[in-house]
Amino acid sequence: xxxxxxxxxxxxxxxxxxxxxxxxxxxxxxxxxxxxxxxxxxxxxxxxxxxxxxxxxxxxxxxxxxxxxxxxxxxxxxxxxxxxxxxxxxxxxxxxxxxxxxxxxxxxxxxxxxxxxxxxxxxxxxxxxxxxxxxxxxxxxxxxxxxxxxxxxxxxxxxxxxxxxxxxxxxxxxxxxxxxxxxxxxxxxxxxxxxxxxxxxxxxxxxxxxxxxxxxxxxxxxxxxxxxxxxxxxxxxxxxxxxxxxxxxxxxxxxxxxxxxxxxxxxxxxxxxxxxxxxxxxxxxxxxxxxxxxxxxxxxxxxxxxxxxxxxxxxxxxxxxxxxxxxxxxxxxxxxxxxxxxxxxxxxxxxxxxxxxxxxxxxxxxxxxxxxxxxxxxxx
Amino acid sequence: xxxxxxxxxxxxxxxxxxxxxxxxxxxxxxxxxxxxxxxxxxxxxxxxxxxxxxxxxxxxxxxxxxxxxxxxxxxxxxxxxxxxxxxxxxxxxxxxxxxxxxxxxxxxxxxxxxxxxxxxxxxxxxxxxxxxxxxxxxxxxxxxxxxxxxxxxxxxxxxxxxxxxxxxxxxxxxxxxxxxxxxxxxxxxxxxxxxxxxxxxxxxxxx
Numbered sequence: 001x002x003x004x005x006x007x008x009x010x011x012x013x014x015x016x017x018x019x020x021x022x023x024x025x026x027x028x029x030x031x032x033x034x035x036x037x038x039x040x041x042x043x044x045x046x047x048x049x050x051x052x053x054x055x056x057x058x059x060x061x062x063x064x065x066x067x068x069x070x071x072x073x074x075x076x077x078x079x080x081x082x083x084x085x086x087x088x089x090x091x092x093x094x095x096x097x098x099x100x101x102x103x104x105x106x107x108x109x110x111x112x113x114x115x116x117x118x119x120x121x122x123x124x125x126x127x128x129x130x131x132x133x134x135x136x137x138x139x140x141x142x143x144x145x146x147x148x149x150x151x152x153x154x155x156x157x158x159x160x161x162x163x164x165x166x167x168x169x170x171x172x173x174x175x176x177x178x179x180x181x182x183x184x185x186x187x188x189x190x191x192x193x194x195x196x197x198x199x200x201x202x203x204x205x206x207x208x209x210x211x212x213x214x215x216x217x218x219x220x221x222x223x224x225x226x227x228x229x230x231x232x233x234x235x236x237x238x239x240x241x242x243x244x245x246x247x248x249x250x251x252x253x254x255x256x257x258x259x260x261x262x263x264x265x266x267x268x269x270x271x272x273x274x275x276x277x278x279x280x281x282x283x284x285x286x287x288x289x290x291x292x293x294x295x296x297x298x299x300x301x302x303x304x305x306x307x308x309x310x311x312x313x314x315x316x317x318x319x320x321x322x323x324x325x326x327x328x329x330x331x332x333x334x335x336x337x338x339x340x341x342x343x344x345x346x347x348x349x350x351x352x353x354x355x356x357x358x359x360x361x362x363x364x365x366x367x368x369x370x371x372x373x374x375x376x377x378x379x380x
Numbered sequence: 381x382x383x384x385x386x387x388x389x390x391x392x393x394x395x396x397x398x399x400x401x402x403x404x405x406x407x408x409x410x411x412x413x414x415x416x417x418x419x420x421x422x423x424x425x426x427x428x429x430x431x432x433x434x435x436x437x438x439x440x441x442x443x444x445x446x447x448x449x450x451x452x453x454x455x456x457x458x459x460x461x462x463x464x465x466x467x468x469x470x471x472x473x474x475x476x477x478x479x480x481x482x483x484x485x486x487x488x489x490x491x492x493x494x495x496x497x498x499x500x501x502x503x504x505x506x507x508x509x510x511x512x513x514x515x516x517x518x519x520x521x522x523x524x525x526x527x528x529x530x531x532x533x534x535x536x537x538x539x540x541x542x543x544x545x546x547x548x549x550x551x552x553x554x555x556x557x558x559x560x561x562x563x564x565x566x567x568x569x570x571x572x573x574x575x576x577x578x579x580x581x582x583x584x585x586x587x
Contacts, residue, residue, distance in 0.1 A: 134584075134585055137578075137582065137585060138585045141582060141585075156585065156586075157585055157586070187575050188575075188581065191577070191578050191581070192578060192581075194578075195578035195579075206441060206442060206443060207442070207443040208443060208449075211443075218575065222575070226578075265441075266440075267440055268436070268437045268439075268441045269437045269440075269441060269445070273445075274441070277443070277445065277446075278443075
């Protein structure tokens, strides 16, 4: 696999097609997500990631069930999440579910931790939203330990204690899945990712880039501080969302009614304003290539680029056509261009095989340093 | 000595507007009274009317456009704020509230603020006390005791036995703001953001 990873992530929303007024059923949407994942592998993408939601109009409440099914129908693509709710899921169940998935998928698994953006999910799962950050920190500390220590004694604030507990199955080859920490605004999460030497995914799709530059700078600086490598060796992932046709005007004409009516885009700024201020690109494959390549100038060389393709109620047929364009015309150019001038010390996108090899060579960045210094100041 | 940064937020809608007029009188009086103590002031005006579309977009998209971002930055970095709204339907205008909804809830903590309002009739003057003042109390701003309400009639009336005229009230409120500022130095620009080291975050949880 080439050094940078390209893939897609899906929210799993059931959204009416504004051009026909038709809303897919949950069943259709779930099967469409599977078809999209299979297509992603077919067109040569590296990653398929699904969201996790516990309220309509979203369907993916059970990501490892879906990813396990997709794993059985694919051979190569990495299966991931965008995100896994570290706040409201029991970390013990996350440890078990994803270790099981890791075995079934022969290691083609990683995951992205997130806190979720639907307030009532906290009380629905017996948690307090005001404890969002502490939950993310404590739950992940337990998850991290469960994957690395065979027998765990545990006591924390949010979960019943554990005595002599062993999460089963143990991670495949003794190497836990790689973890990304996703955040759109919290420096605490960037700090958490840096501390563990994990990846940091900035879901930059709806906000201007300046905001994420600060978070990513912080993550890179702290990654180095904790002794995992240089700032340039930190693992950064970015989002993006696109709609393409060979001809730019056709893309704009076709996507505009979807944009204007989409729950997340519509009824605010115009398509033109939105594309100017966010990573959304509506145009030709060349325009997508240019906009994506510019990410490197803002954020440095990075490891994973995920695109949101099945947005705004686009029908499955259209999404599959989009994936053809992405796989055939965009990603091969991006691979080539991103490889140019990429310093040798910048790590590749994380894979299970590489992590197993690194663990065997004893140079895994698993271990965190013991530095506990004074408050760190980062320019605002 | 470095100049104070005074930001004036006006939610007036017409051009010219009496809300902006009141805002300008308040700013002018504040600058004059600080000037008398040898202090200089840079005044910047944020006309919310010009940001109306960006504020609506901010609600829908969750991120501010460039002009709104700049206005929020100016208010956040100001040494003092003069906030003036027309009174609509017994309270601040929606436009006025929308702007402060777009500001981080810590952005005004400890900041000296002068509040003022305009209205068609003096009967709504207490909207400043029951609506505008609590808004800034929530934001933990330091609001000066005198809030200035200018009804349409005030622009053509002197004071009477019971109340001072508008110019006098403007000077009193501005004097209070100047007094609050006089004891302070201008804020250092770009205060660094504190990152709590992870070990401390873990320790706080006793994990």
